[in-house]
Amino acid sequence: MRLILASQSPARLSVLRAAGVEPVVRVSGVDEDALVASLGDPTPEQTVVALSEAKAEAVEHDDECVVVGCDSMLLFEGELLGKPGTTEVARERWRRIAGKSGELITGHTVLKVSGGVVVDRASAAESTTVRFGTPSDEELEAYLATGEPLHVAGAFTIDGLGGWFIDGIDGDHTSVIGISLPLTRKLLGRLGVPVSTLW
Ligand SMILES: Nc1nc2c(ncn2[C@H]2C[C@H](O)[C@@H](COP(=O)(O)OP(=O)(O)OP(=O)(O)O)O2)c(=O)[nH]1
Numbered sequence: 258m259r260l261i262l263a264s265q266s267p268a269r270l271s272v273l274r275a276a277g278v279e280p281v282v283r284v285s286g287v288d289e290d291a292l293v294a295s296l297g298d299p300t301p302e303q304t305v306v307a308l309s310e311a312k313a314e315a316v317e318h319d320d321e322c323v324v325v326g327c328d329s330m331l332l333f334e335g336e337l338l339g340k341p342g343t344t345e346v347a348r349e350r351w352r353r354i355a356g357k358s359g360e361l362i363t364g365h366t367v368l369k370v371s372g373g374v375v376v377d378r379a380s381a382a383e384s385t386t387v388r389f390g391t392p393s394d395e396e397l398e399a400y401l402a403t404g405e406p407l408h409v410a411g412a413f414t415i416d417g418l419g420g421w422f423i424d425g426i427d428g429d430h431t432s433v434i435g436i437s438l439p440l441t442r443k444l445l446g447r448l449g450v451p452v453s454t455l456w
Pocket of ligand 1: 263264265266267269284286312327328330340408409410411413414415416417433434435
């Protein structure tokens, strides 16, 4: 069964490849800010699930395939945080999170396509507690200078340079990276697609 990954994320691609899947990558280009603004007053989980649904729906589907869309954000002190985008925002973000914990929430949507139409779908969010370390000012500036924290949800990675500053997690690490393998397996199972048909 062909899997279409509706994401430009190199992290999601690498998680799937390490798990034996060579997805077809199609970038959705969804305007995430506009979609979130249209949602009214959603919960954090509803927000990331809605974004994952929009991404999966937006990409071109093959006649017979499954499509996976994801969206990750950091829930910290009641605020849902995405990618910082700038060094200043990433620095401020780290000044807030250092030494504390947050929830990295990833929304997942899987579509089953047959005969060129979506015949079934399943969505869910996965939440993982992330315990942040306390980088020194010198370490933080050096990390910011790499650019990595600017382009990832929550301004950190657990499998990259950010790993030095993550004291631990409680939950699924693949979900933090960007796509939960166990949750995706369960969603595919609901659609009657064993993961073993993907590799
Ligand atoms: N390698 C790595 N990447 C992470 C980690 N935490 C978050 N990220 C990345 C995964 C996603 O690429 C990004 C979250 O942003 P989004 O969910 O909006 O996805 P993105 O805009 O990258 O691509 P997409 O919207 O799916 O086309 O942050 C981590 O611990 N490790």
